[in-house]
Amino acid sequence: MLGMMRGLWLYRHFVLSSIRNEQRSRFARSKLGVLWMVLNPLAQVAIYALILSNVLSAKLPGIESQYAYAIYLMAGLLAWNLFSEIVSRCLTLFISQGALMKKISFPRITMPTIVVGSCLINNLLLFLSMLGVFTLLGHSLSFTLLWLFPLTLNVVMLAVGVGLILGVLNVFIRDIGQVVPIILQMGFWFTPVVYPINIIPEEYRHLLEFNPMYAFTNAYHQILVYQTTPDLLHLVPIIGVSLLLLLLGLFLFRRSSAEMVDVL
Amino acid sequence: MSILSIKNLGKSYRSYSSEWKRIARWFGLTAQGVDEHWVLRHINFDIQPGEAIGVVGQNGAGKSTLLKMITGVLEPSEGEVQVNGRIAAILELGMGFNPDLTGRQNVIHSAGLMGYSHEQIFRALPEIEKFAEIGDYFDAPVRTYSSGMQVRVAFSVATAFRPDILIVDEALSVGDSYFQVKCINRIKKFLEEGTTLFLVSHDVGAIKTLCQRALLVDAGRIILDADALSVIKLHQSLMLKKENDTNQSSRIKKNTRNISQAEKLTDDLQVSGDVLVVKEAIEAVDIRFLDESNRPISYVVSGQPLTVEISVKFKKQFHDPHIGFGIRDKNGLVIYETNTYCMNKELGAVQKNDRVSVSYSFDCHLGAGDFSFVVGVANEGYGKGSFRDNLYYDHEFKVLKVLQTGDDIWAGFFNLCPKLKINIANS
Known part of the structure; x- marks a missing residue:
C-alpha cells in the first residue's frame, strides 16, 4: 500500500498531465468542445423533465416550485453519473490499457487515479452547469452545499472499490464486461433518480436499503432540492461498506497486477 | 559491483481449470488443477557497467520474456532480477502516442510515463525537439505525422535521458537510414559514457557492430553466453539446422516411406x-x-x-x-x-x-x-x-x-566504376 502511494507521488505530474490530455483529446476537433460534457446530461434531464414532469411533479412532496421535478432529477443524476462513469471506465480500464501495461513498467495505480481525476472534472463541470440552471429557474441554495464535498469523496470511494473489483475480474473473466453495463442500467432504475421515493409501495421500500447508491442520491436530494443537512445516521453504514469495498478492490488490484500482464 | 544480476530467473504461465481458482489463490487458498507452463527457466548472468550485450534466438525462444522481466513489466515466477541503476527500454516506439495531441504534448506524456519529473522533462524538451528534426511538425497533432516522423519523435524521447541500462528490442530497424545512423550514434555515445546496452535483434550485423558479448536463448534457456561472434555463429548454425528439420518433417508427412531416411539425415547432422x-x-x-x-x-x-x-x-x-x-x-x-x-x-x-x-x-x-x-x-x-x-x-x-593500389582512388565498400561525363556550357 505504501509502495502504491509512493509510486503515485513520483508520478503525480504524469497523472495530472494525463488527465489534462484526456480532456484535450476528447474534445479535439469538436467545435463546442467542453460544452458537450455538460450538454449530454442536461439533454437527458430535459428529456425526462419534459416527458415525466406532469406525471410525477404532483408527487414530489414539500416543494412548490413548478420546476421541482427538474431540480430533483438533476440532483440525482449528479450522484448517479459520477458513480456509473467511474465504474464503467474502471471495468474496461485494464483491458484497454493492456498493450501499454505489457510494454512499459510504471506504477499501475496511476491508471485508476487518472480515471477518477477525469471523472471528477466531468462531475464538477456538470455541477457548475447545474448551478447555472438552478439560478435560471430561481432555485436558491444554501451553505448545505458544502456537504457535497464529503459526499462526492464517498461516492468516489464506493465507485472505485466496485470498479476495481469488476475491472480486475473482467481481465480474467470477460463475461463481467458484458453483464455489468446491464446491471448498471438496472441499478439506475432501481435508484430513485427519475422518480421520487414515495411512488414505491410502502412494503417494498425497505428493499432500497440494499442499494448502496440509494443513500447517496437521497443525500444529494436533501442537499440540492430541500437544502437540509443529509441524514448522517443513514449514511454511516454505507460509508463503512464503501471503505470495505475500496480496500477489497485495492487488495485484488495489487494481488492480480502481476498476473494481469500474463493474460492480457 | 555488477549493474545487473540475474539469479535463477524463471517465468511460468499458469492456466487454471477455472478462473475462480486463480482468484481464490490471491486470497491465499491453494488451488488444484493448476497447469504450469515454463517459458523461461534457470537463467543466470551478471552484467558489468558499460558492457554491450546482444541477445539472439529464434522467435518464441523467450528473449522478450527475459527483457520484460528485466524492465519489470513482467513479474518473475521464480528467481530474482537485481538492477542497480535506471533502466530505459525501447521496446515499441511510439507506444501510447495519442494521435490528437501534438508531438510536444506526447513527448511530455511519454517522458512522464517513463517516470521523469516535470522539471527534467522541460529541461530536456529543446534537445528532444532538436534531435527529432521534424521542424514545425513538433507542434502539430501526431495524426498528421508520417510514420517516419512518429518514429523520430518516439526515439528522441526514449533516449532523451541517458539510462544506466538501455534495452533495445528490434527498434533500430525503423525510420530512414539517415535517422538510423543518428540513433546508432546516440547509442554508441551512451556506451562510451558508461551505459550498459542490451540489444535484442535479428539483425546480426547490428549486434556484431555494437556488442562484445552475446547471449543465445533457445527454448527458454541460455545455451551460450560468450563473445558476440561465436554466439552469432552458433545461432546461425542452429537456424539452418532448424530449417533442415522442418523441411524434412514436412516431407515425412507427405511421404511416409521416407521416414527412416529422413531420420537418418537428422541424426547425422553435425553442427560444430x-x-x-x-x-x-x-x-x-x-x-x-x-x-x-x-x-x-x-x-x-x-x-x-x-x-x-x-x-x-x-x-x-x-x-x-x-x-x-x-x-x-x-x-x-x-x-x-x-x-x-x-x-x-x-x-x-x-x-x-x-x-x-x-x-x-x-x-x-x-x-x-x-x-x-x-x-x-x-x-x-x-x-x-x-x-x-x-x-x-x-x-x-x-x-x-x-x-587497393594508389592509382585507383575511391572510398567505400564497393567500386561502382561510374562512367564520368562532363558538360560545360558557356552561353
Whole structure:
C-alpha cells in the first residue's frame, strides 16, 4: 500500500498531465468542445423533465416550485453519473490499457487515479452547469452545499472499490464486461433518480436499503432540492461498506497486477 | 559491483481449470488443477557497467520474456532480477502516442510515463525537439505525422535521458537510414559514457557492430553466453539446422516411406560452431581463388578479375544439387551472395563419389580489406532461393585479402566504376 502511494507521488505530474490530455483529446476537433460534457446530461434531464414532469411533479412532496421535478432529477443524476462513469471506465480500464501495461513498467495505480481525476472534472463541470440552471429557474441554495464535498469523496470511494473489483475480474473473466453495463442500467432504475421515493409501495421500500447508491442520491436530494443537512445516521453504514469495498478492490488490484500482464 | 544480476530467473504461465481458482489463490487458498507452463527457466548472468550485450534466438525462444522481466513489466515466477541503476527500454516506439495531441504534448506524456519529473522533462524538451528534426511538425497533432516522423519523435524521447541500462528490442530497424545512423550514434555515445546496452535483434550485423558479448536463448534457456561472434555463429548454425528439420518433417508427412531416411539425415547432422555438415552427404568441399591465368592467389587487387572455384565431392546421389558462395566483411555484413539455383543453372543429378566444381568469375571491385567467403551446398531449390535440404554451410570458409593500389582512388565498400561525363556550357 505504501509502495502504491509512493509510486503515485513520483508520478503525480504524469497523472495530472494525463488527465489534462484526456480532456484535450476528447474534445479535439469538436467545435463546442467542453460544452458537450455538460450538454449530454442536461439533454437527458430535459428529456425526462419534459416527458415525466406532469406525471410525477404532483408527487414530489414539500416543494412548490413548478420546476421541482427538474431540480430533483438533476440532483440525482449528479450522484448517479459520477458513480456509473467511474465504474464503467474502471471495468474496461485494464483491458484497454493492456498493450501499454505489457510494454512499459510504471506504477499501475496511476491508471485508476487518472480515471477518477477525469471523472471528477466531468462531475464538477456538470455541477457548475447545474448551478447555472438552478439560478435560471430561481432555485436558491444554501451553505448545505458544502456537504457535497464529503459526499462526492464517498461516492468516489464506493465507485472505485466496485470498479476495481469488476475491472480486475473482467481481465480474467470477460463475461463481467458484458453483464455489468446491464446491471448498471438496472441499478439506475432501481435508484430513485427519475422518480421520487414515495411512488414505491410502502412494503417494498425497505428493499432500497440494499442499494448502496440509494443513500447517496437521497443525500444529494436533501442537499440540492430541500437544502437540509443529509441524514448522517443513514449514511454511516454505507460509508463503512464503501471503505470495505475500496480496500477489497485495492487488495485484488495489487494481488492480480502481476498476473494481469500474463493474460492480457 | 555488477549493474545487473540475474539469479535463477524463471517465468511460468499458469492456466487454471477455472478462473475462480486463480482468484481464490490471491486470497491465499491453494488451488488444484493448476497447469504450469515454463517459458523461461534457470537463467543466470551478471552484467558489468558499460558492457554491450546482444541477445539472439529464434522467435518464441523467450528473449522478450527475459527483457520484460528485466524492465519489470513482467513479474518473475521464480528467481530474482537485481538492477542497480535506471533502466530505459525501447521496446515499441511510439507506444501510447495519442494521435490528437501534438508531438510536444506526447513527448511530455511519454517522458512522464517513463517516470521523469516535470522539471527534467522541460529541461530536456529543446534537445528532444532538436534531435527529432521534424521542424514545425513538433507542434502539430501526431495524426498528421508520417510514420517516419512518429518514429523520430518516439526515439528522441526514449533516449532523451541517458539510462544506466538501455534495452533495445528490434527498434533500430525503423525510420530512414539517415535517422538510423543518428540513433546508432546516440547509442554508441551512451556506451562510451558508461551505459550498459542490451540489444535484442535479428539483425546480426547490428549486434556484431555494437556488442562484445552475446547471449543465445533457445527454448527458454541460455545455451551460450560468450563473445558476440561465436554466439552469432552458433545461432546461425542452429537456424539452418532448424530449417533442415522442418523441411524434412514436412516431407515425412507427405511421404511416409521416407521416414527412416529422413531420420537418418537428422541424426547425422553435425553442427560444430560455424560449420554445418550432413556427414552422409558431403565428403569434401574446397574453395580456390584464381587469377586471370588460373593461378591460385590469396589476395587480389581491387578491380582485377577473380575466379572463385568451389569443388564438392558428394557421398550420395542427389537429383538437384546447388552450390553457392557469399562474401562478408569483417563485421559479418553480407556484401553479396548467390548460388547456382538463383542464377538459374542446374548441375543436374549427381551420383555417389561425383566431384563437381563450379567457378564464378567477376571483376573484384571490393574495397581494401579482409573478406570472408561463405560456402553452401544444398539440394532441391524452391521459391526465392530456399532449399529443401541444406547439406553444407560454412560461415567463414576462407579469407581473401583485397588490396587497393594508389592509382585507383575511391572510398567505400564497393567500386561502382561510374562512367564520368562532363558538360560545360558557356552561353
